[in-house]
Amino acid sequence: MSLPAIATVIGSGTMGPGIAATLARAGTQVRVYDISDEALARAEKSTAFAASVLDQIGGDSAPGGSVSFSSDIAVALDGTEFVIEAVPEKLELKKSVLAQIEGLVGADVIIATNTSGIPITTMGEALGTPGRFIGMHWSNPPHLIPMIEVIPGEATDAAVTDRLVEIVKAFGYHPVIENEIAGFVENRVLYAILRECVALVQEGIVTQEALDTCVKWGIGYKLAVVGPMRLLDMAGLDIYQSVSSYLNKELDASTETPSVITESIAAGRLGFKSGGGMYDYAEGDVDAKRADIVAGLVAVRKALSATTPV
Numbered sequence: 599m600s601l602p603a604i605a606t607v608i609g610s611g612t613m614g615p616g617i618a619a620t621l622a623r624a625g626t627q628v629r630v631y632d633i634s635d636e637a638l639a640r641a642e643k644s645t646a647f648a649a650s651v652l653d654q655i656g657g658d659s660a661p662g663g664s665v666s667f668s669s670d671i672a673v674a675l676d677g678t679e680f681v682i683e684a685v686p687e688k689l690e691l692k693k694s695v696l697a698q699i700e701g702l703v704g705a706d707v708i709i710a711t712n713t714s715g716i717p718i719t720t721m722g723e724a725l726g727t728p729g730r731f732i733g734m735h736w737s738n739p740p741h742l743i744p745m746i747e748v749i750p751g752e753a754t755d756a757a758v759t760d761r762l763v764e765i766v767k768a769f770g771y772h773p774v775i776e777n778e779i780a781g782f783v784e785n786r787v788l789y790a791i792l793r794e795c796v797a798l799v800q801e802g803i804v805t806q807e808a809l810d811t812c813v814k815w816g817i818g819y820k821l822a823v824v825g826p827m828r829l830l831d832m833a834g835l836d837i838y839q840s841v842s843s844y845l846n847k848e849l850d851a852s853t854e855t856p857s858v859i860t861e862s863i864a865a866g867r868l869g870f871k872s873g874g875g876m877y878d879y880a881e882g883d884v885d886a887k888r889a890d891i892v893a894g895l896v897a898v899r900k901a902l903s904a905t906t907p908v
């Protein structure tokens with residue numbers, strides 16, 4: 599199982615640095631490109647931080663890996679074997695970036711996208727050679743969550759899917775191959791959970807602190823160890839039938855983004871990145887919370903590696 603010798607990450611915001619650090623630890627020379635010099639400067643720091651977190655997890659660090667940063671896309675793509683696009687989740691932007699990439703790389707270079715759920719076939723329309731294009735959906739934080747959704751579009755060559763699965767396994771992550779569907783699998787499940795959670799808080803059924811306690815120590819902890827399909831076996835399918843027969847029709851089914859979210863965004867409250875969102879954060883609180891989350895994820899990942907994969 600071999601990794602590409604050289605790979606390029608396009609877009610160095612929340613996701614790019616952790617992706618770069620993960621591939622570099624496995625021995626790949628990673629080039630990171632962004633249109634923003636500020637983003638590149640921040641990414642240098644967050645890539646170094648992600649590398650230090652990977653040291654805490656332990657495991658092998660392959661020789662030869664490195665990360666370099668460039669504001670010149672031609673430099674970042676020169677000689678690359680594998681490209682991961684991680685620019686903002688806007689279809690037209692992604693299409694124009696993909697076309698730009700295609701014009702600068704060799705015909706055999708795989709182009710993957712980290713889109714959270716835009717159909718791959720739709721994005722692939724931007725390319726003259728969509729057979730090389732595939733979804734590679736990392737979960738945040740990408741250097742800590744060892745699962746990647748692999749989503750071929752209608753035009754993706756089977757050999758490209760096989761190669762991506764090989765690459766994902768080569769850096770020690772679990773590849774999950776899926777048929778194409780909007781939102782893919784992980785975000786369909788996550789957004790079903792988030793829709794219900796936000797509705798319960800917005801309707802005043804529960805405070806957000808109580809909701810977070812309930813999910814973290816209840817289903818969150820349990821689902822980290824037992825997947826939903828096996829949880830059904832653990833609970834009993836008859837119980838699921840009884841409860842779902844009265845509960846499913848009560849669950850939130852709204853199709854719009856809830857007002858508590860749109861109003862926060864309008865007020866400039868985006869979460870950690872703006873210093874406030876669902877919660878308020880005083881000076882230093884965001885860094886402390888991030889450190890707490892990283893420590894928890896490192897500990898849980900170590901514990902889970904001693905259990906069966908499914």
Ligand SMILES: NC(=O)C1=CN([C@@H]2O[C@H](COP(=O)(O)OP(=O)(O)OC[C@H]3O[C@@H](n4cnc5c(N)ncnc54)[C@H](O)[C@@H]3O)[C@@H](O)[C@H]2O)C=CC1
Nearest residue numbers: 609610611612613632633634637684685686687713714738
């Ligand atoms: N944030 C998350 O939790 C996750 C995000 N994703 C997906 O990954 C992708 C990136 O997401 P984030 O890293 O959160 O976005 P972000 O907004 O934090 O970072 C995007 C970066 O792309 C750069 N950029 C914008 N236009 C560009 C261009 N033309 N060429 C090169 N760089 C450009 C921006 O300067 C920025 O640094 C999106 O498709 C998102 O849906 C996937 C999994 C998790």
Ligand SMILES: Cc1ncc(C=O)c(C(=O)O)c1O
Nearest residue numbers: 713714736737738739785788
């Ligand atoms: C809220 C939210 N939306 C999308 C994604 C990934 O595409 C994530 C994540 O990976 O954690 C997320 O939390």
